[in-house]
Amino acid sequence: MRTIDHALSASGIASQRFIRQLHFGPSLAEQGLGARRALLQASLHADEIPPMLVAQHLRRRLTELEAQGRLLGEVVLLPACNPIGLSQQVWGRMHGRFELASGQNFNRLYPDLAEVAAAQVELGDDAAANLRALRAALHAALGAQPARTALQQLRVQLLRLAIDADVVLDMHCDNDAVLHLYAAPQQAAQAQQLGDCIGSPLALLAEESGDFPYDEACSMVWRRLRERLGERVPFACFASTLEFRGETEVSHEIAERDAEALIRFLALQGFIDAEVDAPDQSCSLRPLAGCMHIHAPHAGVVVFGDTLGREVKAGQAIGEVIDPVSGESTPLCSPVDGLHFARELQRWAQAGQSVAKVAGMEALRSGKLLSA
Ligand SMILES: [Zn+2]
Numbered sequence: 001m002r003t004i005d006h007a008l009s010a011s012g013i014a015s016q017r018f019i020r021q022l023h024f025g026p027s028l029a030e031q032g033l034g035a036r037r038a039l040l041q042a043s044l045h046a047d048e049i050p051p052m053l054v055a056q057h058l059r060r061r062l063t064e065l066e067a068q069g070r071l072l073g074e075v076v077l078l079p080a081c082n083p084i085g086l087s088q089q090v091w092g093r094m095h096g097r098f099e100l101a102s103g104q105n106f107n108r109l110y111p112d113l114a115e116v117a118a119a120q121v122e123l124g125d126d127a128a129a130n131l132r133a134l135r136a137a138l139h140a141a142l143g144a145q146p147a148r149t150a151l152q153q154l155r156v157q158l159l160r161l162a163i164d165a166d167v168v169l170d171m172h173c174d175n176d177a178v179l180h181l182y183a184a185p186q187q188a189a190q191a192q193q194l195g196d197c198i199g200s201p202l203a204l205l206a207e208e209s210g211d212f213p214y215d216e217a218c219s220m221v222w223r224r225l226r227e228r229l230g231e232r233v234p235f236a237c238f239a240s241t242l243e244f245r246g247e248t249e250v251s252h253e254i255a256e257r258d259a260e261a262l263i264r265f266l267a268l269q270g271f272i273d274a275e276v277d278a279p280d281q282s283c284s285l286r287p288l289a290g291c292m293h294i295h296a297p298h299a300g301v302v303v304f305g306d307t308l309g310r311e312v313k314a315g316q317a318i319g320e321v322i323d324p325v326s327g328e329s330t331p332l333c334s335p336v337d338g339l340h341f342a343r344e345l346q347r348w349a350q351a352g353q354s355v356a357k358v359a360g361m362e363a364l365r366s367g368k369l370l371s372a
Pocket residue numbers: 045048107172173
């Protein structure tokens with residue numbers, strides 16, 4: 001294992017933050033022609049803790065596999081990829097979703113490098129040479145991006161690692177949820193394999209969910225290059241955001257199982273020399289545009305039933321909201337048939353607030369599809 005600490009030079013006066021990168025297996029240079037990389041990063045939203053424990057179990061397993069000489073490609077693990085968010089503490093609570101300095105979500109506003117990169121590339125008939133040229137052009141385009149603030153430097157470094165990656169797994173968690181993942185519809189087969197490996201009941205597919213999250217910057221840049229330069233551009237990177245259940249589900253037992261499932265996926269993707277059976281199909285692929293929010297009609301105490309992780313019917317109550325002053329109680333009903341896969345952790349809702357999500361089969365929404 002090689003450890004590289006990438007400094008964020010704009011961290012502040014007399015202080016220093018860095019992104020720790022753990023590189024397992026043969027480096028890209030050591031692999032030579034056809035070199036492959038998988039990038040796994042934990043907790044871009046720094047207050048989403050479960051992925052950081054999964055990363056600890058991955059670190060141990062990857063160290064073992066490397067010592068056994070079983071890593072066929074490079075696996076880069078960022079065990080805590082957002083040092084800015086990790087340091088944000090306000091009134092005794094960690095705030096890791098938005099940068100306090102700018103108000104920006106750490107997992108939004110990644111640059112689209114396709115237009116600038118495409119203008120720099122002439123493709124030929126050699127697929128490997130084309131891929132090298134495209135990646136070099138993407139690196140050049142990324143080099144021209146502003147990197148003055150620590151947040152800009154963080155975004156640039158995470159994308160820099162991803163440009164050379166064939167697989168990118170961005171590990172998060174939801175408020176209170178079952179395991180699920182996000183991916184692009186063009187990569188439904190890989191999403192199915194990943195979801196089945198980790199035992200996820202749900203994969204939400206969207207080409208563009210809005211505001212340029214990290215996973216789409218990694219995978220959809222290849223689609224945009226393809227639109228400009230034609231079919232000789234490969235879909236060179238499979239990227240997925242993984243949601244490792246709810247915020248409080250932090251245990252060695254769960255994290256060890258999740259890490260082992262990711263090792264299995266990496267083996268099926270050719271990064272690990274191991275005999276693994278194809279997983280049983282457990283994961284249902286549904287459109288992100290069919291993910292429907294349930295909103296509280298008025299403020300109050302939220303009391304959920306036992307539907308989390310279950311299929312519910314349109315009109316079925318998944319809980320109620322109770323106005324503690326008037327005593328009024330209103331059922332919280334699913335707008336569609338679908339899987340109730342996530343809900344708010346806080347059991348108080350303001351009027352109009354989204355308190356739960358149900359994944360239906362039909363795309364019913366448009367525009368921005370993710371939460372703020
Ligand atoms: Zn997140």
